[in-house]
Amino acid sequence: MQNKLFIASRFLFTRDKGKFISIVSLVSSIAITIGIASILIVLSIMNGFESEIHKRILNVEPHITIKSTQAISSNPLNLIDLTFIEGIESISSSIDSKGVIQFNNLTAGVQIKGLDILDNNSTGKGFFGQFKLSNLGSSEIIIGKSLAYRMGIRIGDQLIIRIPSLENKASFSLGKSQSYIVSEIIEFGLAKFDNSLVIVASNQLLGSGMDQNLFNHWSIMVKDPYQTSKYIIQLERLLNNTGLTVSDWSMNNSALFKAIVIEKTIMSTLLFLVVLVAMFNIMVMISMTINEKSKDIAILRTLGFREKDITQIFFLQGMINALMGIFFGLLLGVIALKNLSKIENFIDLVFGFDFFPSGLYYISNMPYLLRLQDIIIISVVAFLVSFLAAYLPSMKASKKDPALITRFYRN
Template sequence: MSDATQPQNRPFSRFEFMVAWRYLRARRQEAFISVIAALTLTGIAIGVATLIVVMSVMNGFRAELLDKILGLNGHFTAFPLEEQFEDFESVIPKIESVDGVEAVIAFAEGQALASGIGRSTGVAVRGINERDIQKMPLFAESAVLGGFNNWDESKGVAIGMRLAQNLGVSVGDSVTIITPEGTVTPFGTAPQIRTYPVDVVFELGMVEFDSYFVYMPLQLAQSYFKLFRDELKEGLEPLPLDATDEQIDESYERIYSVTGLEIFLDDPDSIHNMREPIQEAAGRPMILSDWQRRNETFFSALQVERVVMFVILSMIILVAVFNIISSLVMLVKEKNTDIAILRTMGATRASIMRIFCMTGTAIGFAGTFLGLIAGLILSSNAEAIRAWVSETIGITLFPPEVFFLSTLPSKTDPFEVAFVVSFALILSFAASLYPAWRAAQYDPVEALRYG
């Protein structure tokens, strides 16, 4: 008794595997069908690899942006309701005592014009003390020239690498900071112009920070933006108008304020649960702006783009899968005589259907496997490949001015890879069903008569 007529104790018999493998091998008279099968396999491989690479790059892009943004800007930014925030030093330990709060940083910030060697550009000037810099490892480790040692005692500034290039300055050079909110005179408000040496050049890898921010010691920024008031010491009389500077310094106490507080949490996604405890711990009315609201439009656009790209690139796999149908239909037409002979030898319709299902699924499996390997290799070397292609063709791919980051990040998600592979395999199997069903419906008598 032949294998075809033996009882089937397994889902797929050795006989069915043998016939399916024979149909997959190329023969001279079946060259056209084999070419279509090879193109189908290649198309599935390209589709799977492209999906894995694009999704990995978009995941890396989002994760890198999130790390950079939240590495410098807090998960909450707290602003006072009144104009001056003078009690910030007493508020900081209260907020840091809340469970789930990692660090609280005070900052003084304002807009200004920075001038270097014959060049000028708008910047955001932010004051921060050395103790708080150590609470931000991303920023503390970003110095490429100079360093943040003795930062509070220095009278200089830290600027980003791209800003330094734009202004034509480096460590040791001077930068002039100009703000229109200067000294009030009888003729109006005179702009405030101060020159500071460049002590640190940092590079965070994000264009927005590397080309726009100027950092300086907190007290220096408070003095520059006039975030202070002079209060007469208790028990002293007001001084006459002709008092000397020494008398003023002895009689008045300078009280500084800040623009706001950056609050860092242990879990960035816990902002909804942390808002009320932070408000209560602060003990004063404050406006809390969270990172999701500040960047809602940006990250929503990234999510929409991610979904759209997945749908569009899935079409590559879908088109390749349709080629499985066409190649199997032609194979079934070519093998109608063989099918009739197998049926007369005792092969059941289910056996014939399984043979052609295995043939189509094998093409999809091989294409998916090759695409998986290629996708993982390409995604893990995305930046190296981008740099090589850019150098070879002389064109900058993914310019940082457009994509915010100076390198092309990639982060492969195992669940997404598993979904892509499963998606391709399921489509390949589904595409094999109709041709296999058609093959199983052949009448052996008619096939042998007209074959």
Template sequence: MFKPLELFIGQRYTHSRRRNRFISFISFASMLGIMLGVMVLITILSVMNGFEKELRDRILGVVAHVTVSGADNQLSPWSDTLKTLKANPEVLGAAPYTQKQVMLINGNRLRGVIIQGIDPALQPEVSEVNFRLLEGSMEALVPREYGIVLGVEVANNLGVGLGDKVTAIVPQVQVTPAGIMPRVRRFTVVGVHRVGMQEYDGLTAFIHLDDSQRLFRMPDSVSGIRLKLNDLFEAPALTKQLQAQLGKDYKVSDWSKEHGNIFRAVKTERIAMTVILSLVVGVALFNLIASLMMAVNDKQADIAILRTLGMPPGQVMRIFMVQGSIIGIIGTIFGVILGVLFALNVGSIVPFIENTFGFKIFPPNLFYVSEVPSQMYVSDVVKIAILALICSVLVTIYPAWRAAKIQPAESLRYE
């Protein structure tokens, strides 16, 4: 009895048993649509956030934030440059590297790869490859012992494991008494890594920096220096700063030039999925408008009686706004609850579906990420809930306005 009259009547209209069953069904469908739309939006955005985080951790964990090389992809001398770069307060770590394409052979199997020469002592400062090893260790890369660490797909393709030998053929020739011969070197497999990226697992191998300098005939030079920064998003700005500081004889690039398209694609997909899935809520809101319009037509006699008793049009309008808002609020609340539950348990739900139906949603040979990650942000949940509530209230305005415009005499003429 202490409720405002509009709230009291609006609640009665919402759960009244005497209402037209078809109208009740449309109202229920509207509530269900809002609930499903909110639930799917929260779940999909959490999955997209998880994909973005997983890609960022995998890619930016193993690639350099900034790379400094010479104008001809060779840097010599490089020790002074390394000291200069390490002195920058934005730089967490720096490590030299060499990089060339070679052909690896084991028996009648061969594989083209990119061999990177690294310093095992400095590499952990700029990359997490050391922590992604399935077998062996980077410390086993010792100068002049010609050890090699292969990506897991390279090792499987060549059919080798720890302790096996592979032959590297360098696309450089040397003149011998027997004629012109390609440069060949035997390596011992001392490690196998799995990063989760085709670029590394299927195309990259690591050897010691000293061995690579001998192999590629670069005794006093390297291909460049890799840097890891305090804030990876400051890489573009620092790239411009270093380019101006080092001069035209150096080439400075950052991760956004090599891998930025992947993250831009993820963000674009995230926006596209949000827009598409918002249409589910939009359809539910149109159903809500339709149900309210039919409710107004069904309650014309009630409206006329209330107006005759002295209820002003504004109060009539608020009755139907309350009725529609209750449907939107209930749908949004249940949608948020279910969406949060799904987002927090995607890691358990997806494997269950895959095991039940016997397929992989994201095959590892086609995607960077083979599992469905989820990263739910409270800010996303709040934004979706507030937007759904606002839209639910706004769409009730027109049907409520039509109810307020009903003339009592016209409605009661045939009663």
């Protein structure tokens, strides 16, 4: 094997008249390097965006939501009974509804969340997701930052909430109005909340006579938000035939996560085509080497090398080329990711292109998440394709008849 590896490396890095083969080999390795690095960088950046979205959703949304289509006045569920399930950290009830807020001469449709943290679940008391709602008074309201900016609302301003209702099939009413003082303006980190979410105390909503069209919601926070499926199974078993539905944060945002998966798949497939083209270059390079080294093949056969040995020599030549490209591609990808912020700053300095202008995006730097499983998958797939690209043309070398080759060169 050592002799075969030596011969393969000599064929690969030849300095004689087959110098063009070395150029093709170098171009193939560079193409594989760029392709592998591109796949790793793109996947890691998309993983970073996905992780960032997860964090922001979990900062605001409950891990598990229980919903009821019954009016708030009828509560078929005693939530305290759920606290015995291991892993559940807090339970809170809320009133969720759509409504309209009025400020000066402006109106906007909003999502209203009336919070009521259970007193005997002190770990969750006063929190909405990971946001601490300190000193939320009965006549006070918390609104999203984008909504406040759009309507020119500041802390201390007074605004009016109306919850529309259908009084009968033929008439529509804006419902009763309730005044609130803005106590806090929060940047939740997700546009759908910053643009339309307002938070009030649920007892204020119930006391205003606006409860006829509201629904029961219960928010559950668990120890591990990525293991909600096991809790959902237990909750569905407990809440069977109660008219309550159970969902988790991933179900509530399933369309978004499916879109991310589709984007990652499409981008990875397109970039892998670059690697595939480079692998075809390896096939071309091996075929050229076989034609160029026909005399050497005949000499090796006369020295006692078998057909299998000749195949292995050219196979090793192709695999050395491919493995160099894969290794340096992974190395380049990791280095680029570790210096991603410096690369962003360099592009901004040289070309004046800012990836995330302040005020337009919630993040200032491009996030990335380098996963070992991605490195393994990329390496394995690239290796398998390299194996085929190197093996198929190598079989051609073993079919050459040394006697015919020797006769050709004599003539």
